[in-house]
Amino acid sequence: MKKQGNIRKMRAELKEVVEYHLPIGDELIFMNPLIGKKVRLSYLGQINCIHCGKKTKTSFSQGYCYSCFTSLPQCDPSIVRPELDLSYLGISRDMEWAKENSLQPHYVYLAYSGNVKVGVTRESQVPTRWIDQGAIRAIKLARTPNRHIAGVMEVALKEYFLDKTKWREMLKEQNGTEVDLFVEKQKAAGLLHPELQQYVSEENNTYTISYPVAIFPEKVTSFGLDKEKEFSGILQGIKGQYLIFEGGKVINIRKHNGYLIELEVEE
Ligand SMILES: [Zn+2]
Secondary structure (H helix, E strand, O other): OEEEEEEOOOEEEOOOOOEEEEEEOOEEEEOHHHOOOEEEEEEEEEEEOOOOOOEOOOOEOOOEOHHHHHHOHHHOHHHHOHHHOOHHHOOOOOHHHHHHOOOOOEEEEEEEOOOEEEEEEEHHHOOHHHHHOOOOEEEEEEEEOOHHHHHHHHHHHOOOOEOOOOHHHHOOOOOOOOOOHHHHHHHHHHHOOHHHHOOEOOOOOEEEOOOOEOOOOOOOEEOOOOOOOEEEEEEEEEEOOEEEEHHHEEEEHHHHOOEEEEEEEOO
16 A cells, blocks of 8 residues: 555544544545554655645644744644633634634543643543543543633642653553542642632543554654654554554654655555
8 A cells, every 4th residue: 555645643533442544635544454564654855734735844833834833823822831822801813713712611631641641622622632642541620611721720730740741651551550540630629729629520430541552662762754754664553643663663643744745554
């Protein structure tokens, strides 16, 4: 099989084992069956903005041209730091977009991917966000009416929980059975200002996520297609937005949003 086209971050579906599809051009490649096969990735030297399609030399904010990066609401600094979202005050790069996105219910969650981290996501992004981060377990901590309040809560909890995924740890084998997310949730809820406690979610289910990984790497080395224009190796698994190859070589597909790629799989 040989396909060519601009790639986008993998679409993930929560099944017994997560199912990944890679958008390339107009096609969707089911990635799980490629595990165990030799896969070659070649970068054809072109990046197209994932919003406007224009060629861009550099990818900004994982897939955008500079003009989109500096004007689109989905590239606003409040995407990375939700507490900066001011759309509840009517301030946004695009209020229509904000109504559909920021001014919608959000979850503050705790996820385990080698360590317990706190995060924020829009309601409709559960469980996609957890899968993208490679979490093996997650629990909803709070449901807030908008992005800003979720961000304020996350900031308050950053003192006690990490807010970043340690991706090297995430890609290694782990069971995390020593961590009880329900206990962590109670701890987190107790740390919140009384004004924020009203949002704590009554749903206490711990979600479990399994990834299609045949062999976990002992040691992890990441590579990118800017430097390494062509790569080939046996695909050993997929976790988060990473493809894991033999020898612990890993690539973050999300970082290559909009890259023109040729993908070849040896049958
Ligand atoms: Zn653009």
